[in-house]
Amino acid sequence: MEAATSSTSIDQLAVDTIRTLSMDAIQKANNGHPGLPMGMAPAAYVLYARVMRHNPKDPDWPDRDRFVLSAGHGSMLLYSSLHLAGYDLPMDELKQFREWGSLTPGHPERDRVHVTPGVEVTTGPLGQGFANGVGMALAEEFLREKYGSDVMDHFIYAIVSDGDLMEGVASEAASIAGQYGLGKLVYLYDDNSISLDGPTSLSFDVENVPQRFEAYGWHVLEVHDANDLVALESAIREGQRQTDKPSLIVVKSIIGYPSPNKQGTSKAHGAALGEDEVRATKEVMGWDPDAHFLVPDGVYEEYAKNAERGAALQAEWQERLDAWKGDNAEDGKAWDLAWEGGSYGGKPLPGLKDVLRSVDWGGKEQLATRVAGQKAMAAMAPFVPTMVGGAADLSESTKTEFPGEDERFSRGHAGRNVYWGVREHGMGGAVNGLAAHGGILRPYGSTFLQFSDYMRGSIRLSALTGLRVAWVYTHDSIALGADGPTHQPVEHLAALRAIPGLVVLRPADANETAEAWRVILEDLEGPALMALSRQDLPILDIDFDGVGRGGYVVSPASGDEQVVLVGTGAEVHTAIEAQRILAGQGIGARVVSLPSWELFADQDDSYRDDVLPPTLPKVSVEAAVTMGWERWVDRSVGVDRFGASAPGPEVLEKLGITGENVAQTAKDLLAATNS
Missing domain, CATH: 3.40.50.970 (Thiamin diphosphate (ThDP)-binding fold, Pyr/PP domains)
Structure with a gap:
């Protein structure tokens, strides 16, 4: 495990570049959260330029270290770091922060359409990123044990905020991580004593966070000054060495540092600093107040050192992976399938x-x-x-x-x-x-x-x-x-x-x-x-190929079809019962199973019309609220109230989820249609 390195003037210049890029982007958008990017810029620099094993030229390298910004409102911290580290996130994207179609949305996003290189997960609601990281650590541990540390062995880092730690989801996830001793998890807690409403003493003062996490089974470290790069790196390295516990590093920071008038206050949290304050902050830092989106000489090169190291590490890993696949053919196939995302999109799993x-x-x-x-x-x-x-x-x-x-x-x-x-x-x-x-x-x-x-x-x-x-x-x-x-x-x-x-x-x-x-x-x-x-x-004796299309006919009418009965889940059988009752009264009804509205909606008009003929009246039955069924049917039998405590069959009967009620509803609809 590597030791911490000393701090130099280029380090300070790189840290301040994160701050100025963040200030400039937020000011240009005239909204955002400058406080966290400014206060935690040193932590991001240490991670991206010194500690993390990552290759910006291949953001999807399977054995990369992961970074999660759980405090997603501080997104410019992440975007500035990714840009400087060499990810495909051009300066023009930083200048389009929070604009339509940009790769720099207000909170980090990663989805099928909007993929910002280097963003691992979509974070926004506080606490979610914290829990995401725990899942990532579970995945890393599972894959490392299954396939070996030669091909899977990395860390999951995160920056979390007071708000994250107030959320219940983070508490649940922290307890899970401690229970399973996820030693590859290293979180940095931005302890800046400020929330949007004001000082955290308003709502988060009595709780002792370090003791809480120790009780969860975490290894807790403290860095008393977020601007101490050596202390930050030393704490992260110590967290790496704690192999049987997740680590929480409590980093005492100053929100909005070094803004002369807003640092340490809630005014730096959720709004642009203002042109005058941006200029004043740059002057305090010794920067040209008229320069915007500036990256001084040497900063890119400083980040590039770790990027080059990451590329070399990936090349070494690829050699190990190729050798492992050669010795483990079946596991190699399973590995490829899993990393390709499985067989979605109509490519079946053989057999x-x-x-x-x-x-x-x-x-x-x-x-x-x-x-x-x-x-x-x-x-x-x-x-x-x-x-x-x-x-x-x-x-x-x-x-x-x-x-x-x-x-x-x-x-x-x-x-x-x-x-x-x-x-x-x-x-x-x-x-x-x-x-x-x-x-x-x-x-x-x-x-x-x-x-x-x-x-x-x-x-x-x-x-x-x-x-x-x-x-x-x-x-x-x-x-x-x-x-x-x-x-x-x-x-x-x-x-x-x-x-x-x-x-x-x-x-x-x-x-x-x-x-x-x-x-x-x-x-x-x-x-x-x-x-x-x-x-x-x-158990129905039917051809159920239609499940993949969201809906299909499970029981055609015995004679001329006059009405369609549509059900989902258990109520398909209620519809079949109603079909029998109606048949005894000379009324032909077809029964349709509609297990998935979404898949059915994706079918073409001709298929949907074939299953649900537009010319026939339709009744749905589902033991749930009827909201939404008007999209598919003319009348609905459902439960537009809360249930009750009694044996299940009695509850269904009392609330009208019966074949008799569905049959009567169909007859009433037919009468109204024919009148």
């Missing part, structure tokens, strides 16, 4: 479809889709050797884990089943980090559908970023029964379907569940969510 189509349901005629999901995961396990995830202390209920005692992730052994504990939001942020790290095929997180509310921020960010994650939620309706309305989701499907870029799948039976897993693994590029039943459901 997966056949395996999932032949899962043994144990001769049962009825099976809860959560149990079917468990059997499907066991069947697909060999096809996804780097799929990592788990449930928030509910694996016995959600049935979401891979079989085998050796698959347990623990301190000292990185298996595929992570025990997240009752930490839904921390789980969500960490799962996103697993995906953002790379090399982990479809990481997943699981809990009851009701508790998806606790992790909605993470779900939203997975969609905004386009991460290839799977969210698996069980106990998906009022049918779970006696636990009552606090555990019975009703508005959740509508709320989740409202998230752009998220594919929601609610399979109707065991076969649809297995096919939904195939669709997630083989067809989808972004995040997907499955909602699974607690109660047993009949």
